[in-house]
Amino acid sequence: MDTSDIAIVGAGHGGAQCAMALRQNGFAGTITVIGREPDYPYERPPLSKDYFARDKSFERILIRPPAFWAEKSIAFRLGTEVTGVDAQARTLTLSNGQSHGYGRLVWATGGDPRRLSCPGSDLAGVHSVRTRQDCDRLMAQVDAGIKTVVVIGGGYIGLEAAAVLSKAGLHVTLLEALPRVLARVAGDDLSAFYQAEHRAHGVVLRTNTTVDRLEGKDGNVIGVRLGDGALLPAQAVIVGIGIIPSVGPLIAAGARGANGVEVDDHCRTSLPDIFAIGDCAAFACAFAGGAVMRVESVQNANDMASCVAKTICGDPQPYRAFPWFWSNQYDLKLQTAGINLGHDRSVVRGDPASRSFSVAYLKDGRLLALDCVNSVKDYVQGRKLIEAGAMPDLDRLADASLALKEV
Ligand SMILES: Cc1cc2nc3c(=O)[nH]c(=O)nc-3n(C[C@H](O)[C@H](O)[C@H](O)COP(=O)(O)OP(=O)(O)OC[C@H]3O[C@@H](n4cnc5c(N)ncnc54)[C@H](O)[C@@H]3O)c2cc1C
Numbered sequence: 105m106d107t108s109d110i111a112i113v114g115a116g117h118g119g120a121q122c123a124m125a126l127r128q129n130g131f132a133g134t135i136t137v138i139g140r141e142p143d144y145p146y147e148r149p150p151l152s153k154d155y156f157a158r159d160k161s162f163e164r165i166l167i168r169p170p171a172f173w174a175e176k177s178i179a180f181r182l183g184t185e186v187t188g189v190d191a192q193a194r195t196l197t198l199s200n201g202q203s204h205g206y207g208r209l210v211w212a213t214g215g216d217p218r219r220l221s222c223p224g225s226d227l228a229g230v231h232s233v234r235t236r237q238d239c240d241r242l243m244a245q246v247d248a249g250i251k252t253v254v255v256i257g258g259g260y261i262g263l264e265a266a267a268v269l270s271k272a273g274l275h276v277t278l279l280e281a282l283p284r285v286l287a288r289v290a291g292d293d294l295s296a297f298y299q300a301e302h303r304a305h306g307v308v309l310r311t312n313t314t315v316d317r318l319e320g321k322d323g324n325v326i327g328v329r330l331g332d333g334a335l336l337p338a339q340a341v342i343v344g345i346g347i348i349p350s351v352g353p354l355i356a357a358g359a360r361g362a363n364g365v366e367v368d369d370h371c372r373t374s375l376p377d378i379f380a381i382g383d384c385a386a387f388a389c390a391f392a393g394g395a396v397m398r399v400e401s402v403q404n405a406n407d408m409a410s411c412v413a414k415t416i417c418g419d420p421q422p423y424r425a426f427p428w429f430w431s432n433q434y435d436l437k438l439q440t441a442g443i444n445l446g447h448d449r450s451v452v453r454g455d456p457a458s459r460s461f462s463v464a465y466l467k468d469g470r471l472l473a474l475d476c477v478n479s480v481k482d483y484v485q486g487r488k489l490i491e492a493g494a495m496p497d498l499d500r501l502a503d504a505s506l507a508l509k510e511v
Contacts, residue, residue, distance in 0.1 A: 115139025
């Protein structure tokens with residue numbers, strides 16, 4: 105049986121950053137990263153942005169070139185899934201039937217795309233966008249000359265994919281079950297803005313629209329049957345309806361959690377010497393009033409990874425990293441600072457028609473979060489205000505002629 109001082113399960117953003125941060129913090133023991141995908145760690149955000157649009161090659165989205173990992177003596181077992189954890193014996197069961205022993209374990213497995221539960225969801229031509237392989241399959245269909253795509257789900261990934269495909273000249277319909285896109289992450293003003301942008305770029309956007317089933321012919325998807333009985337023709341369907349955290353083996357081993365594995369403020373699970381980070385970890389978020397939640401972002405995966413590395417290297421510091429996020433659609437760069445959970449008021453700064461504006465979210469007068477569209481200055485200054493717990497005057501906040509630092 106192979107063993108390593110540290111085993112990291114998941115070769116994505118969090119896993120890669122944890123291995124790097126351990127070496128940066130002087131960890132001299134053995135490190136093995138075990139990853140289900142065949143590739144070395146790569147950036148996931150470009151899968152619905154510049155990699156999907158072919159503005160970046162796969163080599164350019166690798167987090168580090170393969171030689172880097174060898175130089176740092178970080179071993180990889182790729183194409184290998186961890187199917188079981190024995191927290192007492194400190195061993196992992198691998199999909200190839202072998203075992204791997206560990207001293208300390210970092211669980212960094214992200215999540216699997218939520219699948220449609222309706223008939224037809226397993227037809228060829230139905231895609232998720234989570235891995236490079238998902239994206240390549242979809243791009244191969246685009247290369248083959250398909251013209252009509254239906255995107256199910258109006259979250260960031262669905263909207264970004266719709267933007268790339270409509271720019272490439274495909275006929276795109278986007279379906280959202282709720283009354284507006286981005287309903288779970290943004291306020292009405294931002295949703296209305298993005299809906300108008302997508303429609304102006306030719307996307308047919310339908311809210312309040314449910315899917316009854318996917319229709320197929322010879323095993324390939326040919327259309328989406330809506331709840332009202334209408335049939336939308338589709339040569340490909342993209343499903344972007346969220347993820348389910350990949351925590352099965354850890355929960356089966358006794359770790360506390362359900363929608364993600366629960367961690368304390370040093371990213372420790374309830375099992376001895378087992379940490380969890382990134383999309384799969386649920387923690388009490390200091391920037392959301394202490395609500396226990398999972399945060400799906402590169403920032404969160406990287407910063408939790410660094411927190412664990414410091415703890416392992418004897419310099420424990422509680423996880424309090426400031427949350428931020430971004431999304432690129434068309435020529436619009438959205439930057440989000442903070443988490444707007446529980447806001448009781450939102451204030452728009454600037455005119456959305458100018459395509460450069462911000463939305464501020466407040467609770468009990470305190471600034472919680474900002475969505476900044478093509479507005480880097482607001483983002484940079486606003487995050488300082490949020491971190492400082494600012495309670496801005498609302499009229500001044502709404503006055504875009506005043507810099508945020510003066511509000
Ligand atoms: C298309 C797309 C666009 C995105 N855009 C943005 C963006 O603009 N900004 C942003 O901040 N975030 C974005 N995100 C989210 C961001 O990519 C994730 O939050 C981040 O990747 C989380 O890192 P992670 O390490 O937790 O998980 P991941 O990066 O998903 O890595 C987890 C890895 O673990 C592997 N794995 C799972 N189970 C096992 C197992 N049992 N054994 C071995 N390996 C396993 C998985 O296959 C995967 O390779 C986007 C995500 C996607 C999919």
